[in-house]
Amino acid sequence: MNLLLVEDEPELGRQVAVWMNDAGHPLHWEKTGTQALASLRQQSWDVVILDVGLPDMDGFSLVQKLRRDGVRTPVLFLTARAEVSDRVRGLAAGGDDYLTKPFAFEELLARLEALNRRANNHVPTHRRLGKCRLDFVRRRVSCGPESVELQPREWCLLEVLMNHEGRVLPKKFLLEQVWDIHFDPGTNVVDAMVCRLRRKLEMPGSGVLIETIRGKGYVFKTLA
Amino acid sequence: MFSKLWPERLPSPWRLALLMGLIVIVNILLILTFVRIAVSQDMRLVDRSRVTDDLIEYSVLYTNGGLNGMKKVFHASQHIDWNALRLTTAYGKVIHEEIPAEMKGFPWPEQTVKFLLEAGDMDLMEISSPDQPLRLHLGAIRLWDGNTLWFGRSDIQARRHLANIERHLWFAGLTAALISFLPVVWYMHDVLRPIQSFIVSAERMRVPGSNTRLRAPGAIPELKALANVVNTGLDQIRALTRELQSTNDFLAHELRTPLARVRGNLEHFHDQTDNEMAREAAARSLEEIDRATQLVQTLLTIRAGDHVALRLHRQVTSLDGLLSSLVELFIPAAEDRRLTLTLGTGLSLTLNVDRELLTQAVSNLLDNALAYTHAGGEVKVSWMGEGTGAVITVEDTGPGLHPEELEVIWDRYVRGSAARPKTSGMGLGLSLVRSIAMAHGGNAGGQNREGGGATFWIYIPGA
Numbered sequence: 001m002n003l004l005l006v007e008d009e010p011e012l013g014r015q016v017a018v019w020m021n022d023a024g025h026p027l028h029w030e031k032t033g034t035q036a037l038a039s040l041r042q043q044s045w046d047v048v049i050l051d052v053g054l055p056d057m058d059g060f061s062l063v064q065k066l067r068r069d070g071v072r073t074p075v076l077f078l079t080a081r082a083e084v085s086d087r088v089r090g091l092a093a094g095g096d097d098y099l100t101k102p103f104a105f106e107e108l109l110a111r112l113e114a115l116n117r118r119a120n121n122h123v124p125t126h127r128r129l130g131k132c133r134l135d136f137v138r139r140r141v142s143c144g145p146e147s148v149e150l151q152p153r154e155w156c157l158l159e160v161l162m163n164h165e166g167r168v169l170p171k172k173f174l175l176e177q178v179w180d181i182h183f184d185p186g187t188n189v190v191d192a193m194v195c196r197l198r199r200k201l202e203m204p205g206s207g208v209l210i211e212t213i214r215g216k217g218y219v220f221k222t223l224a
Numbered sequence: 225m226f227s228k229l230w231p232e233r234l235p236s237p238w239r240l241a242l243l244m245g246l247i248v249i250v251n252i253l254l255i256l257t258f259v260r261i262a263v264s265q266d267m268r269l270v271d272r273s274r275v276t277d278d279l280i281e282y283s284v285l286y287t288n289g290g291l292n293g294m295k296k297v298f299h300a301s302q303h304i305d306w307n308a309l310r311l312t313t314a315y316g317k318v319i320h321e322e323i324p325a326e327m328k329g330f331p332w333p334e335q336t337v338k339f340l341l342e343a344g345d346m347d348l349m350e351i352s353s354p355d356q357p358l359r360l361h362l363g364a365i366r367l368w369d370g371n372t373l374w375f376g377r378s379d380i381q382a383r384r385h386l387a388n389i390e391r392h393l394w395f396a397g398l399t400a401a402l403i404s405f406l407p408v409v410w411y412m413h414d415v416l417r418p419i420q421s422f423i424v425s426a427e428r429m430r431v432p433g434s435n436t437r438l439r440a441p442g443a444i445p446e447l448k449a450l451a452n453v454v455n456t457g458l459d460q461i462r463a464l465t466r467e468l469q470s471t472n473d474f475l476a477h478e479l480r481t482p483l484a485r486v487r488g489n490l491e492h493f494h495d496q497t498d499n500e501m502a503r504e505a506a507a508r509s510l511e512e513i514d515r516a517t518q519l520v521q522t523l524l525t526i527r528a529g530d531h532v533a534l535r536l537h538r539q540v541t542s543l544d545g546l547l548s549s550l551v552e553l554f555i556p557a558a559e560d561r562r563l564t565l566t567l568g569t570g571l572s573l574t575l576n577v578d579r580e581l582l583t584q585a586v587s588n589l590l591d592n593a594l595a596y597t598h599a600g601g602e603v604k605v606s607w608m609g610e611g612t613g614a615v616i617t618v619e620d621t622g623p624g625l626h627p628e629e630l631e632v633i634w635d636r637y638v639r640g641s642a643a644r645p646k647t648s649g650m651g652l653g654l655s656l657v658r659s660i661a662m663a664h665g666g667n668a669g670g671q672n673r674e675g676g677g678a679t680f681w682i683y684i685p686g687a
Contacts (some may be wrong), residue, residue, distance in 0.1 A: 009481060015488040053477060074238045081473065082521050084537040084580045102484035102517055105491050153552065172514070179553050184518045186591035186653070192556035215494065215507025223272035 001046040001116050003027040006062075007078065008055050012101075016049065019105050033057035041067060045073050047115050049108070052079035052090065060093040067094035073193040078103075084182070095152070102218060107173045110164040117163075129222060130207030134162075141201070152183040153178060154197050157221075161210060161220035170217040194218055237412050244404055252397035256390060263389055266359075267382030272348060275363040279346060279375045282309065283365050291320055293557065298322055308376035319371060323555060327378055329353055330360045340366040358383070384646040409476070418443035422451070455530075472524050479520050487513045498514040522652050525581070526659045536663055543607055543614055551605055552581060554590050562599040565590075569607030573614050576687045577664060585660040585668070588653040589618040589680045597622040597677075612686025613666065621677040625670060633670070634658050657682060 003020055007013040008031050020027040028045075030036040033054045040048070063075050074096040080098045098110050098116075099137065111158050127134045132143040139155045141148040150158065155220035160177045161169065171190045175181045178193075191212075198210045207223040285294040293310065298309050299322075310321040316334045323332075336347040343366050351360040358378045365373050418440040428436040438439040438451040438460060487510065494506035551567040558565035575582075586605070593603040601621040607614055625633065634654050654668075663681050670680040 009485075011485045012488065013479070014566050015485070015492070018492075019488075080477035080484075082476065082480075083535060084578065086536045088537055101480040102487040102513060105488065169516075179549070179552070181583065181587075182580055183521070183587075184514075185553070185584075185587040186558075187554060187557045187587075187594050189553050189557045191559045195560070211509075214504070215510035216491070 001025045001112060002044075003047055003049060004036065004039060004045040005029045005048070005049045005114065006031075006033065006054065006059070007051040008032065008053075009064050016108070017106075017107070031055075033059070033062045037062065037065065040071055040073065041069070046119070047112050048073055048075045049112070050075050050077055050082065050095075050170055052077055052086075060095075062092060063090075063094045074119050076108075076111055076115060082182075087182070104168070104170045104173075106167045106216070107170050110167045110169060110173065113167075114163065132201075132208075134158075140147070148200050150197075150200065153193065154200070157193060157197055158201070161218065165222070168213050168216045168219045174218065190218075228544060237416060240408050241405065244408060245401070248397070248401035248404060252394065252401075255397065256393055259389060259393060260386065263386050264382070267385060268524065271361045271379055271382055271448060275348065275361045275375055275377050275642065276346065278307070278377070279363040279365045279373065282375060283367055283373055285346075286311075287368055287406070295320075295322065306380045308374075310374040310376075312372045312374065312460040314366075314370050315373060316372075319418075324378075326380075327360065327376060329356045330376070330378075332374065332376070333364070336364045336372065336459050340372065342366065343368045343370075344368060352664065354608060358624055369526055414442060414444050415447065418447045418451075422447075429458075451453075476520065476524055480517065483513055483517055483520075496573065519652070522656055526652060526656050530640070534582070538576045540574055541577050541579045541582070543616070545574050546579065546583060547586065547605055547607060547616065549685060550586055550590065554587070558594055558603065561592060561594060563597055564602045565594075566604050570607050571609060573607065573609055575614055575684055577684055578660075581660045581663070582682075585657045585682055586616055586618070588657050591684070592653060592680070593618050593678075594624065595619040596620065601677075610683060610685075613684050615681050615683050617679055617681045619679045621673075624672045624676055625677045627672075630670065630672075 003025050005013060005020075005027055007016065007029065012027055014030070017029055030039055030049075033056045036048075036050070036054075043088050050059045050062065052147045053060070059061055059079070065159075066073070066075070075094070076099060077090045077095045078101065079090070079098055080101045081087075081136065086099060088097045093168065096115055099108060099111060125136055127136070130143075132141055132148075136140050136159070139150070141150060156178045160174060172184065174190050174194075175185070194210055194212070201208045201210070209221040209223055211219045211221060213219060272637045282294050282298070287299050289296075294309075298307070301307060305324055305326055308321075308323040308327045310323065310332065311319040312344055313319060330351055330353050333349065333351070337346070337349060338347040340347060345366045347364045349362045351362055352358075353360075358380055360376050360378055362373075362374065362376045367373055421440070422438050425436050425438050428434055440448050440451040443451070488512070490506055490509055494510065497503050497506070508681075548567055551565060555565050590605070592605070597603055597620045602619075603621075604619045605616070606619075607616045654670075657680075658668045661684065664684050665687070666683040666685050668682045669681070670678055673679050
C-alpha cells in the first residue's frame, strides 16, 4: 500500500512511519493540511491516514475539499474525539473509517488493509481451510461430510478474523466490526464468543487456530 | 398566620379578596357603631333642649293668650306628628291634651319627679315603653295659675337623621371597599401573573438544552430583580457548561494523545522483546492503558451528562431490536457463567434516542447483573411503553441491594457492598447509566426484587 500520513504530532507520526515501514508499506508523512492537499493533488495514494486536529485546518474540512475536487482516495481519520457525533461528522464529511487515539498498531493496519481491499473490490466467494470449505455466499462451513452450524454473529466474527488473518485484532475492533459497539461493555463478551467459535472450528480439524494474545487481542491463524 | 385560616389549595387572589372583604366589613361595622353612639348622644341633647325651649315658649303663650292662644300656635306647628301637649291641674287632673296618634302609646306620668313649687319650675324626663320603638322626651313647667303644662317630643326625627347618616355611611363604605379591591387587581396583574410565567419558564428549563429565561414584563421591581438574578445565574451556568464542553474536548485530546504515544511505544516493545516476563508486563500495561482510555471516556460522558452538555446523536431506533442484539451479545458470556439471560416479550417500540449511549447504559446494567449474580441465577431484560417513552428493566437473582445503598450506588466512585474484590471497576457504571438517562430527559433507578435480587430501570421519555 502506498500511504499518506497527515499528522502534526511528531512522536505519533514517527511511530506510525516506523510501523508502516516495518510492515512493508511505503509511507509519506505530511505535517500540515495545506501540504497534504498539495501532495494529494500531485500524486495518487492508496489510503490516507488523516489526523483531525491539524494546526492549519480541520481534518473534516480537508476531506470535504478533497471530495469536492473529485479525489476518491480512501481516508481513515485518526482522532482524539470519541463521541458518536464526531464520528458521524467525520463519516459525513466523506471519510471512510474512524480510529480514536490511543489505538493498537495492528488495528490501524487492519483498517488500512480493509479500506484498500474495499477500494479494489476484492471479495472471495469461498475458501479452503484444512479439511473444511468455507462458503462466503451461503455462509456455511462444511468439513467433509459434516457441516458446522455457525450463528450469524459467529460467522461475522469469523469473517472479520479471517479477513485480517495473522493480525492481532483488539477486542475493541471486533466489537465495532461485529456488533457495531464502540465502547467496552465490561463483561468479557468477546472472549466468550471467541471461545465458542474456537470450539466449533477446532474440533473438525479445520487447521484453524484463533489465538488470544494478552493485552493485544485475538489472531486468526491457519496451521497449514 | 393567615395562611392557617383557609385551605392551602385556595388560590391566593381569592385569599387576598376574602381578607380584604373581611377587613372592609369589620371597618364599616366599627365606624357605624361609633357614629351611632356619637350621633345618638348629640340628638338626645338636641331633643332635650328643644323640649325645654318649647315648654318655655308655650308657657309664655299660655300666660299671654290663655289655653286657646296656646292651642292655636300648637296646631300651626309643623311637627305636630311628634310633639304632644297636656295641661293638668297641680294634682294631675287633665284639663286639656293634644296628643297625636303616633304618640298615644306612651304612658304619661301622673306626677312630675321633682315637686314644682313656683311658677316657672321645670322638670325633664325620658320615657320609653316596651311596646314602642321610640322614646319620649318629656318636660313639665308650673304655670302662673298653678296648673302644670306638659310638653312631649318623640325622638323620631333624631332616628331619621341617624338612619340617613347610616345610609350614607354604608354607601361610602362600600365605595371605599370597591376602591380597596384595586390592590387585588394589581396583585394579580403585577405579582401573580409574572410568578405564573416564571413557573411555566422553569418547567421548560427541565428540558435538556433548553435556553429558556425568566421574563417579567410589567412585574413589580422585586420580581424583575429576581428574574434578573435568576437569569444571570442561568447565563453563568450556560457559560460554565460551554466551558466544560470545551474543557472536555481539550481533556480528551490532551489525555488521549499522550496515551497513544505511550501505547505505541509499549506495543513496539511488546512485539520486539524476547523476554517472556517483559512481554507479560507489557501486555498488562497495555490492558491498563486501554482501561485508562475507557475511564477517561466514561468520566467525560458522566460529567457531560450531568450538565446536559452531552451531545446526543439521536436516531429513530427500534428498542426491541436494540435490546435483542444486546442480549444476544451477552448470552455467550452469561452461559460461561452458567446464568440464564432472557429477553422479555413486548410490543415493538421506536424511540428517538442516542442509540450508542442507550446501548452503553443497558450494557452497563447487564454487566453488573452478570457480575453479581451467582451461577445458576437468572437475568431478565424487559421493556414497556411509558407514555411516548419507554422503561427498560434489568432484573437479576443476585444478592440484591442493601436498603441504605439504594441511592448512594448512583453516586460516582461508590461501589455496592456486594461488589466482590475481584471485580474491577471504579464505581462509575451506574452513574454513567443515570447520566445517559438524564441527558435524554429521563432517569434511572433500582430496587430490590421480591424474592431476592435487584431490578434496575432506565426511563427514556419520548422525544
